[in-house]
Amino acid sequence: MADHQSSCANCGASLLKTGKTACYAPPESAPPRPPHCPVLRYGEVVEDASQSLAGDGPDARMTRVAAQVEGMGYERCGGSVRARWTRVEDTIAFAGLMGWRKIGIATCIGLLDETAKLTAILEAQGLEPISVCCKNGGVDKAALGIPDAHKIRPGGFEAACNPIAQAEICNRLGTDMNVIVGLCVGHDMVFTRHSRAPVTTLVVKDRVTGHNPVAVLNGQHYYRRLRRERVLPGEGERSG
Numbered sequence: 056m057a058d059h060q061s062s063c064a065n066c067g068a069s070l071l072k073t074g075k076t077a078c079y080a081p082p083e084s085a086p087p088r089p090p091h092c093p094v095l096r097y098g099e100v101v102e103d104a105s106q107s108l109a110g111d112g113p114d115a116r117m118t119r120v121a122a123q124v125e126g127m128g129y130e131r132c133g134g135s136v137r138a139r140w141t142r143v144e145d146t147i148a149f150a151g152l153m154g155w156r157k158i159g160i161a162t163c164i165g166l167l168d169e170t171a172k173l174t175a176i177l178e179a180q181g182l183e184p185i186s187v188c189c190k191n192g193g194v195d196k197a198a199l200g201i202p203d204a205h206k207i208r209p210g211g212f213e214a215a216c217n218p219i220a221q222a223e224i225c226n227r228l229g230t231d232m233n234v235i236v237g238l239c240v241g242h243d244m245v246f247t248r249h250s251r252a253p254v255t256t257l258v259v260k261d262r263v264t265g266h267n268p269v270a271v272l273n274g275q276h277y278y279r280r281l282r283r284e285r286v287l288p289g290e291g292e293r294s295g
């Protein structure tokens with residue numbers, strides 16, 4: 056096992072097998088912390104953060120409301136609990152409990168139809184959605200210094216994504232929170248960096264799996280090759 060200094064991933068097998076980890080069981084019945092547990096090394100970080108989250112700041116409030124939504128997302132049936140809310144319902148409930156009405160949607164051009172449906176749902180829930188598409192402005196990728204060879208279809212016009220404009224338009228419209236619908240990896244980071252309002256992600260872009268990237272992790276049989284083959288060529292072979 057590699058020494059990653061912090062690797063909660065290594066607790067996955069024990070959680071599957073026993074339903075417990077040192078951090079996910081009552082202290083009296085919890086197993087000991089494994090050597091890769093980050094809390095062994097960063098206990099004071101957990102303590103300080105817990106004190107912050109017990110306070111009155113915006114992070115504390117959002118964390119408490121998120122926990123409230125987490126609880127509401129299940130229903131008790133006899134001796135067990137069942138999940139009942141989808142991510143869309145969680146998002147609506149979180150906005151409502153935070154007292155937020157104006158919702159910015161930073162959408163991918165390829166998901167405009169889904170964004171129209173999301174808009175109709177948010178409006179029906181008494182919220183005020185606005186949406187801004189990634190290709191706003193229709194600026195050719197060449198104008199951003201993107202080489203022609205990096206286009207999907209080299210040799211012609213191809214509109215660039217503009218996540219800064221998406222964020223700035225949401226900022227100027229005074230959105231209370233922003234929702235990402237299918238932005239590209241990287242463009243989502245730029246959007247989040249420039250968004251004044253807190254950002255959540257409703258749809259994660261995955262062109263192959265119908266925007267369900269965990270399918271790659273659950274369907275290991277088909278993607279085992281990713282443990283052997285590199286997605287990018289090795290150093291020195293890479294161009295651009």
Ligand code: SF4
Pocket residue numbers: 062063064066076077078079088089091092093094
């Ligand atoms: S017990 Fe430690 S290593 Fe395991 S999941 Fe919890 S925090 Fe991570």
